[in-house]
Amino acid sequence: MYNPLRLSIERKIPLTDEEWKFVVEKAEFIKLKKNEYLQIQDSNSSYEGFILKGAFKTYILNDNGTESVIFFSFENEWMCDLESFYHQKPTTYNIKAIEDSEILVISKTNKTLLFEQVPKLIQFHIIMVEKANIAIQQRLIDVLNKTSKQRYLEFIEKYAHKVDKINNRNLSSYLGVSHEFLSKIKKSC
Numbered sequence: 001m002y003n004p005l006r007l008s009i010e011r012k013i014p015l016t017d018e019e020w021k022f023v024v025e026k027a028e029f030i031k032l033k034k035n036e037y038l039q040i041q042d043s044n045s046s047y048e049g050f051i052l053k054g055a056f057k058t059y060i061l062n063d064n065g066t067e068s069v070i071f072f073s074f075e076n077e078w079m080c081d082l083e084s085f086y087h088q089k090p091t092t093y094n095i096k097a098i099e100d101s102e103i104l105v106i107s108k109t110n111k112t113l114l115f116e117q118v119p120k121l122i123q124f125h126i127i128m129v130e131k132a133n134i135a136i137q138q139r140l141i142d143v144l145n146k147t148s149k150q151r152y153l154e155f156i157e158k159y160a161h162k163v164d165k166i167n168n169r170n171l172s173s174y175l176g177v178s179h180e181f182l183s184k185i186k187k188s189c
Contacts, residue, residue, distance in 0.1 A: 002029075013123055023118070026114050029103075031100075031102050040091065046088075049103045054100055055073065057072055057098050057166075072159070081093050088108065099165055148181065152182070
């Protein structure tokens with residue numbers, strides 16, 4: 001069941017069976033139904049997670065009660081509220097399943113123990129943090145420099161296999177446009 005996680009790690013660093021055993025011991029398997037939360041904004045529970053099955057949205061709830069979707073995450077991807085996880089601060093984001101999902105999570109404490117037991121995981125950790133920083137920077141650049149239509153077309157190209165799982169309300173929030181404007185974009189494509 002955990003094989004996709006091992007494959008993800010071993011694309012970057014090799015693991016012995018004993019090292020893999022340590023990883024499995026520190027990971028927690030969680031099943032979430034559609035619309036259940038992995039993390040709630042302003043809480044004190046933050047995890048680093050690897051998605052085995054399903055899809056999630058990471059978003060903030062604004063003062064006026066509207067959602068601003070920051071990211072979508074799918075199978076074989078990692079997700080984390082970086083500041084909360086690494087600095088043990090209250091969570092910034094809500095992370096909610098948008099379909100029935102299975103995820104492996106690790107707490108900050110268990111990750112620290114893993115680094116002691118399998119020091120080469122620090123190298124994998126650095127690669128993950130670099131990748132997350134690049135994704136955040138790219139998201140910011142896209143929002144600042146691309147039109148909504150360009151972002152929509154790139155999104156459906158990148159996630160062609162998952163775009164049908166995302167409703168128009170979530171997609172319009174991610175793109176930063178109204179539901180009506182998203183309909184116009186879709187019609188023009």
